Amino acid sequence: MTELARQSKAASRSLAKLTTAEKNACLLAMAEALERGGEAIKEANAKDMAAGTQSGLSTAMLDRLKLDDKRIAGMAKGLREVAALPDPVGRILDTRIRPNGLKLQKISTPIGVVVIIYESRPNVTADAASLCFKSGNATILRGGKEAIHSNQAIARVMLTAAKKQFPNFPEHAIQVVQTTEREAIKELLALTQHVDLCMPRGGEGLIRAVAESSKVPVIKHYKGVCHVYVDGEADLKMAEEIVLNAKVQRPGVCNAMETLLVDKAIAPIFLPEIAQKLTEKRVELRVDEASQNILKIPDLKPATEEDWYAEYLDLILAVRVVDGVKQAIDHINHYGSAHSDSIVTRDEKRAKQFLAETDSATVYWNASTRFTDGGEFGMGAEIGISTDKIGARGPMGLEELTTYKWIGIGSGQVRT
Amino acid sequence: MTELARQSKAASRSLAKLTTAEKNACLLAMAEALERGGEAIKEANAKDMAAGTQSGLSTAMLDRLKLDDKRIAGMAKGLREVAALPDPVGRILDTRIRPNGLKLQKISTPIGVVVIIYESRPNVTADAASLCFKSGNATILRGGKEAIHSNQAIARVMLTAAKKQFPNFPEHAIQVVQTTEREAIKELLALTQHVDLCMPRGGEGLIRAVAESSKVPVIKHYKGVCHVYVDGEADLKMAEEIVLNAKVQRPGVCNAMETLLVDKAIAPIFLPEIAQKLTEKRVELRVDEASQNILKIPDLKPATEEDWYAEYLDLILAVRVVDGVKQAIDHINHYGSAHSDSIVTRDEKRAKQFLAETDSATVYWNASTRFTDGGEFGMGAEIGISTDKIGARGPMGLEELTTYKWIGIGSGQVRT
Numbered sequence: 001m002t003e004l005a006r007q008s009k010a011a012s013r014s015l016a017k018l019t020t021a022e023k024n025a026c027l028l029a030m031a032e033a034l035e036r037g038g039e040a041i042k043e044a045n046a047k048d049m050a051a052g053t054q055s056g057l058s059t060a061m062l063d064r065l066k067l068d069d070k071r072i073a074g075m076a077k078g079l080r081e082v083a084a085l086p087d088p089v090g091r092i093l094d095t096r097i098r099p100n101g102l103k104l105q106k107i108s109t110p111i112g113v114v115v116i117i118y119e120s121r122p123n124v125t126a127d128a129a130s131l132c133f134k135s136g137n138a139t140i141l142r143g144g145k146e147a148i149h150s151n152q153a154i155a156r157v158m159l160t161a162a163k164k165q166f167p168n169f170p171e172h173a174i175q176v177v178q179t180t181e182r183e184a185i186k187e188l189l190a191l192t193q194h195v196d197l198c199m200p201r202g203g204e205g206l207i208r209a210v211a212e213s214s215k216v217p218v219i220k221h222y223k224g225v226c227h228v229y230v231d232g233e234a235d236l237k238m239a240e241e242i243v244l245n246a247k248v249q250r251p252g253v254c255n256a257m258e259t260l261l262v263d264k265a266i267a268p269i270f271l272p273e274i275a276q277k278l279t280e281k282r283v284e285l286r287v288d289e290a291s292q293n294i295l296k297i298p299d300l301k302p303a304t305e306e307d308w309y310a311e312y313l314d315l316i317l318a319v320r321v322v323d324g325v326k327q328a329i330d331h332i333n334h335y336g337s338a339h340s341d342s343i344v345t346r347d348e349k350r351a352k353q354f355l356a357e358t359d360s361a362t363v364y365w366n367a368s369t370r371f372t373d374g375g376e377f378g379m380g381a382e383i384g385i386s387t388d389k390i391g392a393r394g395p396m397g398l399e400e401l402t403t404y405k406w407i408g409i410g411s412g413q414v415r416t
Numbered sequence: 417m418t419e420l421a422r423q424s425k426a427a428s429r430s431l432a433k434l435t436t437a438e439k440n441a442c443l444l445a446m447a448e449a450l451e452r453g454g455e456a457i458k459e460a461n462a463k464d465m466a467a468g469t470q471s472g473l474s475t476a477m478l479d480r481l482k483l484d485d486k487r488i489a490g491m492a493k494g495l496r497e498v499a500a501l502p503d504p505v506g507r508i509l510d511t512r513i514r515p516n517g518l519k520l521q522k523i524s525t526p527i528g529v530v531v532i533i534y535e536s537r538p539n540v541t542a543d544a545a546s547l548c549f550k551s552g553n554a555t556i557l558r559g560g561k562e563a564i565h566s567n568q569a570i571a572r573v574m575l576t577a578a579k580k581q582f583p584n585f586p587e588h589a590i591q592v593v594q595t596t597e598r599e600a601i602k603e604l605l606a607l608t609q610h611v612d613l614c615m616p617r618g619g620e621g622l623i624r625a626v627a628e629s630s631k632v633p634v635i636k637h638y639k640g641v642c643h644v645y646v647d648g649e650a651d652l653k654m655a656e657e658i659v660l661n662a663k664v665q666r667p668g669v670c671n672a673m674e675t676l677l678v679d680k681a682i683a684p685i686f687l688p689e690i691a692q693k694l695t696e697k698r699v700e701l702r703v704d705e706a707s708q709n710i711l712k713i714p715d716l717k718p719a720t721e722e723d724w725y726a727e728y729l730d731l732i733l734a735v736r737v738v739d740g741v742k743q744a745i746d747h748i749n750h751y752g753s754a755h756s757d758s759i760v761t762r763d764e765k766r767a768k769q770f771l772a773e774t775d776s777a778t779v780y781w782n783a784s785t786r787f788t789d790g791g792e793f794g795m796g797a798e799i800g801i802s803t804d805k806i807g808a809r810g811p812m813g814l815e816e817l818t819t820y821k822w823i824g825i826g827s828g829q830v831r832t
Contacts, residue, residue, distance in 0.1 A: 013749065013773065013775070016772070016773065016775075017772070017773065096793075096794055098792070098793075098794060102783055102787060104793060104794075109775075111805050111806070112775070112805065196805050196806070197805070197806055211631070212631070215627070215628070217633065217804070217805075217806040217807075219806075235828070238828040241828060241830050242828065242830055244830075245830035245831055246830075249830070249831055249832075250831075333429065355823050356432070356433070357429065357432065357433065359429070359432075359525075359528070359821075360821065361821060361822065362821065362822040362823075362824060363821060363822070363823055363824070364823075364824040364825075364826060365823075365824070365825045365826065366825070366826045366827055366828055366829075367518055367824050367825070367826030367827075367828070367829040367830075368829065368830045368831055370830070370831035371518060371824060371829070371831060372822075376514070376831070377512075377514075377520060377822070378512055378514060378520075388633070389527050389528065389612050389613070389633075389819040390527070390612070390613060390633040390635075390806060390807040390819065391633075391806040391807055393819055393820055393821065393822075394821070394822045395822075403805040403806065403809055404809055405775075405776065405777060405778065405779060405809065405810070406777065406778040406779070406788075406793070406809075406810045406811075407771050407778075407779055407780075407781075408778065408779070408780040408781070408783050408787060409780075409781045409782070409783070410780060410781065410782045410783025410784075411782055412651070412654040412657060412658065412782055412783070413782075413783040413784060413787065414657050414658055414660075414661035414662075414665070414783075414784045414786070415661060415665055415666075415784055415786035415787060415792070416665075
């Protein structure tokens with residue numbers, strides 16, 4: 001592991017020297033190679049699929065694992081899109097000339113070596129590696145053990161293409177961890193002198209395990225317990241559309257709503273209406289006492305303390321009546337996961353209070369929580385979403401895969 | 417510890433609501449109270465001094481611990497300076513209107529709860545607390561156990577003044593940890609749900625111990641192994657001034673030079689000259705073989721592998737002859753601490769290579785490394801310097817004590 005990390009660090013120094021044009025040429029060559037090398041990738045994938053079938057993976061897991069021509073073309077398309085995005089490295093973030101004439105510039109730079117830990121989908125290999133590569137970072141990839149042959153094949157095809165393009169291309173720029181032992185990852189994430197960042201992608205359990213054991217910084221996305229608060233001054237038609245969209249349009253994703261908070265001022269009107277619409281969409285409601293007092297639907301499941309913390313990722317919704325915007329904010333800051341939360345209101349003062357005091361990565365006024373996404377934010381691509389506060393927060397695209405350095409240009413200045 | 421951290425988190429929610437004018441009024445009231453309350457602070461300090469004398473603290477330690485009217489006035493002056501600085505919270509870092517009309521803004525916000533761990537100087541209590549307060553963060557302060565009474569007295573005076581100014585001022589905004597047990601800190605830094613960041617200030621041992629055990633993000637400043645590389649194309653008069661300044665002007669600080677790298681092209685001319693000047697300033701040289709072959713000074717200490725890693729903080733300098741800018745960069749990236757490094761040259765191409773490829777927080781061209789400092793960077797005040805890459809890098813002022821959130825303002829947008 002030490003040798004692997006050391007090689008990645010060395011590769012990251014070489015990567016940092018590539019020009020934008022060189023990086024883009026590599027990405028386009030990699031995309032073409034993925035399409036042309038589809039057979040080798042499918043062969044490796046067949047090994048994983050056979051082993052997965054034998055070990056009794058579920059149909060859903062096997063489906064996620066499978067690579068066909070369409071999925072390979074999808075990876076290639078992703079690489080071409082990354083090539084088309086602006087280079088996040090070398091942006092001038094700040095310039096200041098000091099009274100002594102020293103010119104200071106804050107410049108975006110690659111982070112260095114980024115470890116990506118993920119689960120079964122092998123296409124993450126191409127996505128993550130291409131985003132890290134475009135931002136000048138060396139990547140160490142550790143996917144699910146069930147996808148090991150597929151992941152290695154994808155990385156090999158990408159690297160071979162890059163080396164063909166540039167014979168000096170650092171061959172350790174994209175590395176797939178060979179071993180699937182847990183101890184190896186722990187060892188890797190203790191190498192603070194070589195590894196700069198770890199981004200685990202997957203379920204809360206995986207992320208907690210990585211964060212617990214890592215000595216290198218970890219950017220975390222624990223879960224998306226997202227809220228919509230329908231205020232007493234809401235346009236109820238708009239509120240209905242936003243609530244339905246946030247819950248139903250794609251319930252299995254992190255930016256879907258999990259808890260609906262309704263101001264007691266409009267609960268008697270709004271709750272029965274929205275409950276009916278949600279039930280029509282097969283959403284199971286788990287409601288607090290005040291909601292049930294209004295709804296009076298027989299056999300409605302009461303919400304427990306655990307429901308307020310729950311990330312259902314399913315057609316289930318916790319519902320609570322609150323006493324105005326302050327109680328809504330308090331509920332979200334206490335039970336939420338600091339991901340995405342929305343207020344629906346016509347009242348600017350309440351909206352501003354909600355936007356200011358809700359301590360989440362992304363807060364909305366009169367919009368669905370479903371917009372928290374690199375693509376929707378105009379980042380072009382997304383490597384993940386951060387619910388952390390140090391480093392990137394919210395959707396992470398190419399810029400969020402960079403750090404910065406200060407450059408001081410003088411003419412002999414010394415300190416007096 | 418859990419209760420203390422929970423109280424800090426609650427206080428941070430209230431702090432985030434204070435206006436700039438309110439924060440500044442509090443800071444000015446605190447400054448005045450420190451001056452007026454000098455007697456109480458000096459009394460508490462006398463207890464610490466007596467205990468320190470009894471337990472056999474060194475004269476240097478006792479000097480650092482001592483508070484007199486001048487030092488108290490210094491703290492008050494610091495608070496007034498922080499009041500005069502612009503509010504780092506609420507800056508609009510990015511604005512984008514999406515094709516669907518959704519307006520997205522990236523806004524700077526407080527981080528939340530910041531733990532500051534430091535050593536003997538009690539004035540850090542006022543400095544750190546005021547910077548965290550101005551940036552809207554609640555602070556948990558854990559100074560050296562020998563300064564516990566002084567630290568508590570300072571925090572008490574500041575809080576009392578703020579509460580007098582605003583009766584609703586959150587009394588847990590600035591807390592001093594009462595216990596001096598090491599286990600308590602470990603416990604505190606495991607409370608990721610309440611504590612957002614830890615900034616240890618002190619020696620490498622302290623920082624490593626904190627970083628090893630913390631579950632919350634830690635911004636680290638391990639050490640300052642700073643380099644000046646004198647290139648073959650350097651203006652030798654300028655190089656001499658920069659080298660002397662970087663080593664001699666204040667050798668005990670982190671941005672002082674510890675290793676001098678000299679291009680072999682000019683080593684035969686430059687080395688004897690600079691060695692004489694440095695020796696006149698009582699600097700002890702530890703040189704590699706190539707340097708000694710040029711210098712031929714009897715009894716000159718040879719540099720060992722440890723010398724290249726050493727942060728002397730003293731009038732000692734490691735000296736190495738290198739084969740051009742590439743070897744200089746490789747040396748710095750291998751042995752340095754990613755703090756501050758400088759190239760002296762007239763050659764723009766080499767300078768740009770050095771600035772781009774040296775992987776340090778701050779890199780200079782034709783200037784002393786001694787400029788890495790919040791004040792010199794125009795930040796107004798400094799809470800520390802980061803040698804990390806995630807979160808702040810380099811000098812940290814008020815802006816570096818903030819994070820950001822995304823605000824989305826819509827008119828009913830839903831995702832399709």
